[in-house]
Amino acid sequence: MSKTAESVWNNCLAFIEDNITSQAYKTWFEPIKAVKLTDNALSIQVPSKFFYEWLEEHYVKILKVALTKELGTTAKLVYIIRMENTYGNKQPFTEKIPSANRSNLQSQDVDVPLKNKSPELKNPFIIPGIRNVKIESQLNPNYNFESFLEGESNRLARSAGLAVANKPGGTSFNPLLIFGGVGLGKTHLGHAIGVDIKDKYPEKTVLYISAEKFTQQYIESVKKNNRNDFIHFYQIIDVLIVDDIQLLSGKAGTQDVFFHIFNHLHQNGKQVILTSDKAPVDMIDIEQRLLSRFKWGLSAELNHPDYDTRVAIIKNKLYRDGVEMPDDIVEFLANNIKTNIRELEGAIISLIAHSSFNKKEITIDLARKIVDNYVKHTKREVSIDYIQKVVSDYFQMDVDTLQSKTRKRHIVQARQLAMFFAKKFTKASLASIGSQIGQRDHATVLHACKTVDNLSSTDKQFRKYVEDLSKKLTL
Numbered sequence: 001m002s003k004t005a006e007s008v009w010n011n012c013l014a015f016i017e018d019n020i021t022s023q024a025y026k027t028w029f030e031p032i033k034a035v036k037l038t039d040n041a042l043s044i045q046v047p048s049k050f051f052y053e054w055l056e057e058h059y060v061k062i063l064k065v066a067l068t069k070e071l072g073t074t075a076k077l078v079y080i081i082r083m084e085n086t087y088g089n090k091q092p093f094t095e096k097i098p099s100a101n102r103s104n105l106q107s108q109d110v111d112v113p114l115k116n117k118s119p120e121l122k123n124p125f126i127i128p129g130i131r132n133v134k135i136e137s138q139l140n141p142n143y144n145f146e147s148f149l150e151g152e153s154n155r156l157a158r159s160a161g162l163a164v165a166n167k168p169g170g171t172s173f174n175p176l177l178i179f180g181g182v183g184l185g186k187t188h189l190g191h192a193i194g195v196d197i198k199d200k201y202p203e204k205t206v207l208y209i210s211a212e213k214f215t216q217q218y219i220e221s222v223k224k225n226n227r228n229d230f231i232h233f234y235q236i237i238d239v240l241i242v243d244d245i246q247l248l249s250g251k252a253g254t255q256d257v258f259f260h261i262f263n264h265l266h267q268n269g270k271q272v273i274l275t276s277d278k279a280p281v282d283m284i285d286i287e288q289r290l291l292s293r294f295k296w297g298l299s300a301e302l303n304h305p306d307y308d309t310r311v312a313i314i315k316n317k318l319y320r321d322g323v324e325m326p327d328d329i330v331e332f333l334a335n336n337i338k339t340n341i342r343e344l345e346g347a348i349i350s351l352i353a354h355s356s357f358n359k360k361e362i363t364i365d366l367a368r369k370i371v372d373n374y375v376k377h378t379k380r381e382v383s384i385d386y387i388q389k390v391v392s393d394y395f396q397m398d399v400d401t402l403q404s405k406t407r408k409r410h411i412v413q414a415r416q417l418a419m420f421f422a423k424k425f426t427k428a429s430l431a432s433i434g435s436q437i438g439q440r441d442h443a444t445v446l447h448a449c450k451t452v453d454n455l456s457s458t459d460k461q462f463r464k465y466v467e468d469l470s471k472k473l474t475l
């Protein structure tokens, strides 16, 4: 049997599916179509330029292996990027730079079909007209992609959000469910998708609503006997963003009505974006038929941001607020508030407020107080990088010097102290500490810990170093 684009691609897919996670496969390979096979070149169609860039960045190796297996070493891969000539889609969005100074989003005019018997839709978002209703998107223009910093923790969700914004209703990410712990940016990302869609497709009707408000409106509509108007209102939306969908838990009536709205939107190629504080599997008291719909598209998790992302978020916030803060304080905050971006922002605001009300400089002591007073429950854990930084700063050297091979006494002592504190304050093994502090082995770390113990009981000056550093690292 001769090879066709489809047969070659199907074989490649089988190989790829075996070698990557099922979520990655579903996200990045299922939407691809094989288009043609000429000579040894397979052309595949991808939904967007972003998609192509992602594949090139993350999956080029596996694609190459799969294709070489099928077509030999001269195999070539050609991407065809589908661009539709509709408004906002003329430019690949990866090149689009959102304006920093957004004005508030405009109301959206929606023509309600004449068959609608009740033009006056009783919904708080609607100012009834004769045939035309205005729907406020309820989007916050400040929650946009530009202000939503990218990091390892949010890369998949952010990228999927961008893909959805580029082609609402036209990707396999429908619904797009963004889930994650408290204060990790679910609401921000939900808004950002909506804001970007309004930028690219101003004619689309976008609505952001919290599940709580949705429930209240539904209850109200039942009381006032206009449940159908309520349903009809939501069915004319092009992009529906429902925040905190887990709050529908245990509310059978609201779940039922949402189920009908969801089905209608989905069947009509409209985009649904949901956020939740848990993954679908962990949602309780949500009907099975609704849960299974949540799983139709893509569930993308927002994880705790890593250190670099936390620093970037703090710096970005300071920059936007026009405030300067010394780097060591930024690092201190990033090191001490790890699990909630809202708390991180709260601490920055408190710090700025304290310092300006009391006309005090922003100091590390003030930062410590704020962290203690405002984010008491934050678990403190110092990293080996942070320990090396604090020790190097204390001895006025840089981290490279601390890690160097030199035998100069004061540098050796600094290195030994860093190893000692890494052992004391982290859960890392001796071997891991050694490899992170200048590529030493575990025996060197053990020796360092013993030396620090001995010197602290015999040398007064050295004991002072240990006490000072201990204070700096634990406060």
Ligand SMILES: Nc1ncnc2c1ncn2[C@@H]1O[C@H](COP(=O)(O)OP(=O)(O)OP(=O)(O)O)[C@@H](O)[C@H]1O
Pocket: 147, 148, 149, 150, 154, 180, 181, 182, 183, 184, 185, 186, 187, 188, 189, 277, 313, 341, 342, 345
């Ligand atoms: N990646 C990010 N870059 C910049 N700011 C972020 C990022 N993620 C979250 N934030 C900020 O953190 C704060 C909390 O985010 P948000 O309210 O979206 O969290 P959430 O996950 O919806 O929280 P909750 O679980 O309480 O509903 C917001 O001010 C948001 O702008």
